[in-house]
Amino acid sequence: MTRTVRISNDALALACGADHVAAAFAAAGCVVERVSSWGMHWLEPLAEIAGEGFGPLTADDVAAVLAGTSALGIGAIAAHPFIARQQRFTFARAGQTRPLSLDDYAAHGGWAGLDAARRIGPDGVIGEVTRSGLRGRGGAGFPAGIKWTTVAKAPAARKYVVCNADEGDSATFADRMVMEGDPFGLIEGMAIAAHAVGAQMGYIYVRSEYPHAIATLRGALDLAAPIIAPFRIEVRVGAGSYVCGEETALLNSLEGRRGEVRAKPPLPAIEGLFGQPTVVNNVLTLAAVPWIMAHGSAAYAAVGYGRSRGTMPIQLAGNVRYGGLFEAGFGMTLGELVMEIGGGTASGRPVHAVQVGGPLGAYHTPADFHLPFDYESFAAADGLIGHAGITVFDDSADMSAQARFAMQFCAVESCGKCTPCRIGSTRGVEVIDRIRARSGRGADPVESLPQMHNARKGGRSLAEDITLLEDLCETMKFGSLCALGGFTPYPVLSALRNFPQDFGLPAAAAAE
Ligand SMILES: Cc1cc2nc3c(=O)[nH]c(=O)nc-3n(C[C@H](O)[C@H](O)[C@H](O)COP(=O)(O)O)c2cc1C
Structure with missing residues (x-):
């Protein structure tokens, strides 16, 4: 009997060797289906045979899996506690469909949301999205219904839907998993948004570090074009700048300009891409919409x-x-x-x-x-x-080093437009270096600088440097043009407050 084996072709699974495992199963006479990832990363490459999971596998494990003697079985995947405890709306199809199969997508509820949206019309869609309570998943948590209402009401002949797929945050990969594993879900969400606000054209702005997502999206857009017509979507590839995830810098980048933050107002919903009203939403925000349309706002809001x-x-x-x-x-x-x-x-x-x-x-x-x-x-x-x-x-992490990293990240990634972010972050690294050097952590930057700078250090105590750092953070928080400079104080001050001993301060300072 020919057995069907499902293995993910998500970038993480590939990095863990999924192609070798897939080739070994194929060489053993199995039919191999490349599907999206279940999201249990420690088990990749994970193979599924008739609902049972095996992982993490190497090609050498394949014979034992097929002989029924492998110790790497995890039982029924759907019953695994990591999966069973989840409530999967956006990732309902994860692990179960081939990313570029329109048949698989339709068989697992695909396009039901777009059908419903077309039935109830633009106002109906905006009402449903508003009542669902859906908030932007890119970071700020702004209500999607309010944004869509603003764009829908803006008087303009041309409007756009822009999907923010820059996903620059450390430890994040959900956008990538949607784009690689369930691209039609994102496309459907964008088509519903376009229907709601009256947009003719959409763009997905993806980071260049996501080559698999880019290829999958392009393939999916070709296949879905007739379904979402007359709405059209194009993929645009960023050049690796964190601040281009900020929506106005992203719009500048899309227009071919420098990825510099724009002052707000005007909001992108009023004057966005090419000066036209634009919905800018994160991948997860848009990918949540088909479920809401298919199951109703009440079911979503109930959770x-x-x-x-x-x-x-x-x-x-x-x-x-x-x-x-x-x-x-x-x-x-x-x-x-x-x-x-x-x-x-x-x-x-x-x-x-x-x-x-x-x-x-x-x-x-x-x-x-x-x-x-x-x-x-x-x-x-x-x-x-x-x-x-x-x-x-x-507990091996040095949290003052992490605070320094946060400031340095801001300095490296700053678009340079506003002073608190551009200069504040550079001065912040210097102050943290001075603080750290006092307790033998890292080099003292001031000692190695010319005389003039050295004089500045003259007599400044640890307490004075801490106060200086706190003042600087306050200036960055309230004076920066966007949240890059504005939020850098969060990691810096939380590290200082919660781990004072890593800054050479007595642990008791934590309570202050
Ligand atoms: C420095 C910076 C980086 C950002 N990076 C991203 C990003 O990678 N992806 C994203 O969706 N939003 C990012 N945002 C938030 C966007 O500016 C914007 O709020 C979001 O795209 C709006 O979509 P949403 O309402 O669906 O969240 C970033 C914001 C800042 C200040």
């Missing part, structure tokens, strides 16, 4: 926590035992996510810090494990959930 409705594809990464994509309704605690779902650190050492929300997110300690995962709870705790990337660190 979630507080003002954060629906589900969030949470990404577990860093030093974590079970890394991967975990979609759940808002409201699970940070502790549940890190310790129960993620299984604690991969190194087996104690969890020391957890950064939530990418490189501009705060460093939390296990004392914050009670926090429900939602926009408001994290904001109230001086943090943010951003694009829902969670990076775990064990």
Whole structure:
């Protein structure tokens, strides 16, 4: 009997050797189907045979799997606790469909949302999206219904839908998994948005570091063109700048200009791409829309926590035992996510810090494990959930080095348009270096600078440097043009507040 084996062709699975495993199964006479990833990254390459999972596999394991003697079986994949505990709306098809198969997509509920949208018309769609409570998944959590209403009402002959697929945050890969694994889901969401606001043209702005996503999207757009017509979508490839994920810098980049942030107002919803009203939404925001249209806003809004409705594809990464994509309704605690779902650190050492929300997110300690995962709870705790990337660190991490990294990241990635971000971040690195050098961490930059700079150091105490750093962070927070400079203080000050000993301060300073 010929057996069918499903193996993911997601970039992570490929990096782990999925092609070799697939070739070994094919050589053994199996029919191999390349599907999207289930998102259990520690098990990739994962093979599925009649619903049973085996992983992580190498080509050498294939014979034992087929002989029924492999110790790498995990039982029924759908019953695995990592999958069974999830509530998958956006990732409902993950692991189960071939990314470029229109048949698979239609057989798993594809296009039902677009059909419903066309039936109820633009106002009906905007009403449904508004009532669902869907908020932007790119970071800011702005209500999608309000944005779409603004674009729909703006008087203009040309309007655009732009999908933000820059996905620059550390520890994030959910956008990539949608684009590589379920590209029609994103295309359907964009087509629904275009129908709602009256847009004729759409662009997907993807980072160049995602070559597999780019190729899959292009293939999917060719196949879906007749279905979404007369709406058209093109893929545009960025050049690797973090700040080009900021929506106005992204629009500049799309127009062929420097990726510099624009002052707001005007909002992109009023004056966006080529000066026309534009919906700019994240991949996950748009990919959530088909489910809402197919199942109704009430079903979506029934899930979630507080003002954060629906589900969030949470990404577990860093030093974590079970890394991967975990979609759940808002409201699970940070502790549940890190310790129960993620299984604690991969190194087996104690969890020391957890950064939530990418490189501009705060460093939390296990004392914050009670926090429900939602926009408001994290904001109230001086943090943010951003694009829902969670990076775990064990107790070998030096948190003053992490604070320095945050400042340096800002300095490197700054578009340079505003002073607090451009110069503040460079001065911030210097101040942190001085603080660190006092406790023997890193080199003292001032000692190696010319006389003039050296004089500046004259007599400044550790306490004065800490105050200087805090003042600088305040200036960046309130004076920057966008959240790159504006949010860099989150990782810096949370590291200082939560891990004072790593800055050469007494641990008791944490309580202050
Ligand atoms: C420095 C910076 C980088 C950003 N990077 C991204 C990104 O990679 N992807 C994204 O969707 N939003 C990113 N954003 C947020 C966007 O500016 C914008 O809020 C988002 O695309 C709106 O879509 P949403 O409402 O669906 O979240 C970034 C913002 C800043 C300030």
